[in-house]
Amino acid sequence: DTKKAIFSTMKYKNKLASESSPYLLQHANNPVNWYPWGNEALEKAKSENKLLIISIGYAACHWCHVMEHESFEDVSVAQVMNDFFVSIKVDREERPDIDQIYMDAAYLITGRGGWPLNVIALPDRRPVFAGTYFRKNEWTRILLYFKDLFQKEPETFDQEAGKLTKAINEIGISGIGKNDSAFTKEDLDKAVKKIVSVIDFENGGTKGAPKFSMPNIYQFLLNYYFQTKNSTTLEAVTTTLDKMANGGIYDHLGGGFARYSTDEKWKVPHFEKMLYDNAELVSLYSNAFKVTGNELYKKVVYETLDFIEREMTDKSGGFYSSFDADSEGEEGKYYVWTKDDIDSLLKEKSEIFCDYFSVELNGNWEGNNILFITQKKEYLLNKYQLDEKTFKNIISQSKTILLNERNKRIKPGLDDKILTSWNSLMLKGYVDAFSAFGEKKFLNAAVKNGEFILKSMIDENARLNRNYKNGRSSINAFLDDYSYTIEAFISLYEATFDEKWIYSAKKLADYVILHFKKEDSDFFFYT
Numbered sequence: 001d002t003k004k005a006i007f008s009t010m011k012y013k014n015k016l017a018s019e020s021s022p023y024l025l026q027h028a029n030n031p032v033n034w035y036p037w038g039n040e041a042l043e044k045a046k047s048e049n050k051l052l053i054i055s056i057g058y059a060a061c062h063w064c065h066v067m068e069h070e071s072f073e074d075v076s077v078a079q080v081m082n083d084f085f086v087s088i089k090v091d092r093e094e095r096p097d098i099d100q101i102y103m104d105a106a107y108l109i110t111g112r113g114g115w116p117l118n119v120i121a122l123p124d125r126r127p128v129f130a131g132t133y134f135r136k137n138e139w140t141r142i143l144l145y146f147k148d149l150f151q152k153e154p155e156t157f158d159q160e161a162g163k164l165t166k167a168i169n170e171i172g173i174s175g176i177g178k179n180d181s182a183f184t185k186e187d188l189d190k191a192v193k194k195i196v197s198v199i200d201f202e203n204g205g206t207k208g209a210p211k212f213s214m215p216n217i218y219q220f221l222l223n224y225y226f227q228t229k230n231s232t233t234l235e236a237v238t239t240t241l242d243k244m245a246n247g248g249i250y251d252h253l254g255g256g257f258a259r260y261s262t263d264e265k266w267k268v269p270h271f272e273k274m275l276y277d278n279a280e281l282v283s284l285y286s287n288a289f290k291v292t293g294n295e296l297y298k299k300v301v302y303e304t305l306d307f308i309e310r311e312m313t314d315k316s317g318g319f320y321s322s323f324d325a326d327s328e329g330e331e332g333k334y335y336v337w338t339k340d341d342i343d344s345l346l347k348e349k350s351e352i353f354c355d356y357f358s359v360e361l362n363g364n365w366e367g368n369n370i371l372f373i374t375q376k377k378e379y380l381l382n383k384y385q386l387d388e389k390t391f392k393n394i395i396s397q398s399k400t401i402l403l404n405e406r407n408k409r410i411k412p413g414l415d416d417k418i419l420t421s422w423n424s425l426m427l428k429g430y431v432d433a434f435s436a437f438g439e440k441k442f443l444n445a446a447v448k449n450g451e452f453i454l455k456s457m458i459d460e461n462a463r464l465n466r467n468y469k470n471g472r473s474s475i476n477a478f479l480d481d482y483s484y485t486i487e488a489f490i491s492l493y494e495a496t497f498d499e500k501w502i503y504s505a506k507k508l509a510d511y512v513i514l515h516f517k518k519e520d521s522d523f524f525f526y527t
Helices: 002-010 022-026 039-048 062-072 075-084 096-110 136-152 154-171 185-197 215-228 231-246 275-292 295-311 339-356 377-383 388-406 420-437 440-456 479-496 499-515
Strands: 051-057 085-091 117-121 127-131
Touching: 022 062, 022 085, 039 051, 039 085, 051 096, 051 136, 062 075, 062 136, 075 085, 075 136, 096 117, 096 127, 096 154, 117 136, 127 136, 127 154, 136 154, 185 215, 185 231, 215 231, 215 275, 231 275, 231 295, 275 295, 275 420, 295 420, 295 440, 339 377, 339 388, 377 388, 420 440, 420 479, 440 479, 440 499, 479 499
Parallel strands: 051 085
Antiparallel strands: 051 117, 117 127
């Protein structure tokens, strides 16, 4: 069956085959006649008076893979899409502007969002329907319903698209006016109080599940603590960082964090690893170390940056985007273990290791084991009559053995495109780590990445590019690319006192004011 599936998809080749995005290339052999976003697809829809299907996702997205396998690799589904629609695939990481508009539509229609994001739109791009993952039969039924309705009642589509587009446009309008009073200390205190009210002080993070790391929230609370010495805000930060560092969301063998936890205790991750999460978490743990001196935070930073250097750094100095959740078609397969596997590899060390990392005979997740820490180290030292040095050696040696074994497995897919905003976040993470620990190799990595951005992502007019792969960059940068790069270059100047970084930051800021600032307003456009 697998051979048949591979053969059946390999005989198809659509318009995505010449793209550089790994996500788009994943769909290049679908029987669906996918187009990249651009004039060719939009003109075809207009000339043939066909509805658009705009399907948005990213390379590390588990449910994107599931829907591709169930629907987009299916010839019968593809026939419906090809006969009655013009289908466009979008990598949300390359085109966050497109994703943002249609995600707003999804929230307005369904009250929820996520990926894959699947949109049906008029030939002029205005959406009439949006949702996320659909099973094959459900997706086919939706397509046929909208096809028939468009043929019978095109005026209804125009009316609904008009209402939805108006609502989307209103989302982007801020209620803040020039004459509004300045943001006060009282406003700040209210914001902190509201955030603290939703913190889970037992498990860390915000209450409920799933749990995302949301490092910006905790950096904000850490900054507030630094200014006010409010102990509750520090507790919110340290509880969250401690629980995440001990949870299954953290890769205890290879370093780095998964995108989010599916449960409230951080035990079961959604296994994809994103550059931006790890970048901002490196900054957060580094800054938290400065405040607390907690050695756990130092360990997390060093292990995470080892992972970034080993697996997500291009020889040019750029950083790759993400690792998939899946390998060999299974979510998390690369990261989980059976107790028998661990016993055979670790021998006499296995009992202590399994006790420490919550490994169970029948597995702690779907018959396998995710490594996470629930036992206090002091309890295990007493239980096994060990001194701390011996215990640390056993755990360290065991982790090395298991990591070496794991490296023999088929790895999750790597999205090796380089994105400016995410690279700038990672650059800032390296500078923050250097500031906290004085490790010169961290500064060297930051400088190398800065040089890469200067050389490959900025033209002579200070215009930034968004993406880079195989020596090619095809998309103009967005406001966040400029913002994060300006911040990263300022931090590089503060670490090195090399004036080229502050001059480069100023050139980018001047470009943003000239090309992004709304006239007669203090606000900036995203594109």
